[in-house]
Amino acid sequence: MILCAGEIESFPFARAIGIGLIDVASNLTALALQERPQKLLFVGTAGSYGRRKLFEVCHAFSATQLEACFFRQGCYSPIENKIATELPSDVSRETVVTVNSSNYITTDTSIAQHYLRYNIDLENMEFFAVMRIAQRFGLPVEGIFVVSNYCDANAHRDFLANHEEAKRNLEAYLQKKGYLS
Numbered sequence: 001m002i003l004c005a006g007e008i009e010s011f012p013f014a015r016a017i018g019i020g021l022i023d024v025a026s027n028l029t030a031l032a033l034q035e036r037p038q039k040l041l042f043v044g045t046a047g048s049y050g051r052r053k054l055f056e057v058c059h060a061f062s063a064t065q066l067e068a069c070f071f072r073q074g075c076y077s078p079i080e081n082k083i084a085t086e087l088p089s090d091v092s093r094e095t096v097v098t099v100n101s102s103n104y105i106t107t108d109t110s111i112a113q114h115y116l117r118y119n120i121d122l123e124n125m126e127f128f129a130v131m132r133i134a135q136r137f138g139l140p141v142e143g144i145f146v147v148s149n150y151c152d153a154n155a156h157r158d159f160l161a162n163h164e165e166a167k168r169n170l171e172a173y174l175q176k177k178g179y180l181s
Contacts, residue, residue: 001037002179003028005126008163009044011171013180017126020103021065024129032137040141042130043174045148045166046099046122047155049112052147055166057173058097060143061085063128064120065101071114083131085141097121099143101128106151115151123151144179146170 005024006016017027031037052058062084069075087096099122106112106123115123127143134141148166149158174180 001031001035001040003040003042003130004044009167011043011167013171013174014043017130020125021101021129022103024126025133028130028133029136032133032139037139040130040134040139041179042127042141042143043170044124044126044143044145045159045163045170046124046145047105047149047151047159048122048147049106049115049120049151050109051116052097052121054147054149054162055169056147057095057170058122058145058147059091059095060097060099060122060127060145061087061091061141062098063101063131063143064098064118065128066115066118066120067102067104068106068108068111068114071111083128083135085131085134088142097145099124099127099145101125105155107153107155109152112151122147144170144174146173 002014004014005019018024064082098120100120146166148162
């Protein structure tokens with residue numbers, strides 16, 4: 001089952017499951033109970049903390065849910081904040097990334113550098129929730145993202161300016177790689 005966030009991040013071939021961690025967790029749980037998918041593929045755009053370039057396509061099999069306060073030792077979490085699955089043998093390791101999810105978008109490049117130190121390359125608001133629900137239901141899961149912006153002061157402006165092209169690039173990639181029939 002191919003999934004996407006929805007609203008402006010919609011695709012004709014994907015089921016919209018909501019924006020942000022809470023909506024995704026709620027909507028994807030209901031969908032999984034009703035339709036019993038065999039595998040989840042979440043597709044969309046993501047912000048780069050700096051290592052991945054604009055319009056680069058990346059595959060994700062791991063996600064974190066780290067807030068900026070974590071890097072300043074200003075918070076802690078008693079819950080698991082990293083989820084990873086095994087990498088398939090047919091995916092190029094050069095395109096594999098870890099994605100951080102939060103209901104907030106990083107706009108401070110000094111914070112972005114902290115994520116890079118933890119080998120986290122991309123930011124997408126939904127992917128951690130997708131991974132958590134897949135884990136709970138014992139489903140294989142993968143994310144495919146196109147970089148639409150950098151996580152800096154211009155993140156929102158650049159996201160809006162690059163969004164349509166990023167979506168077109170993602171759809172073309174999915175067709176070329178056989179994800180879409």
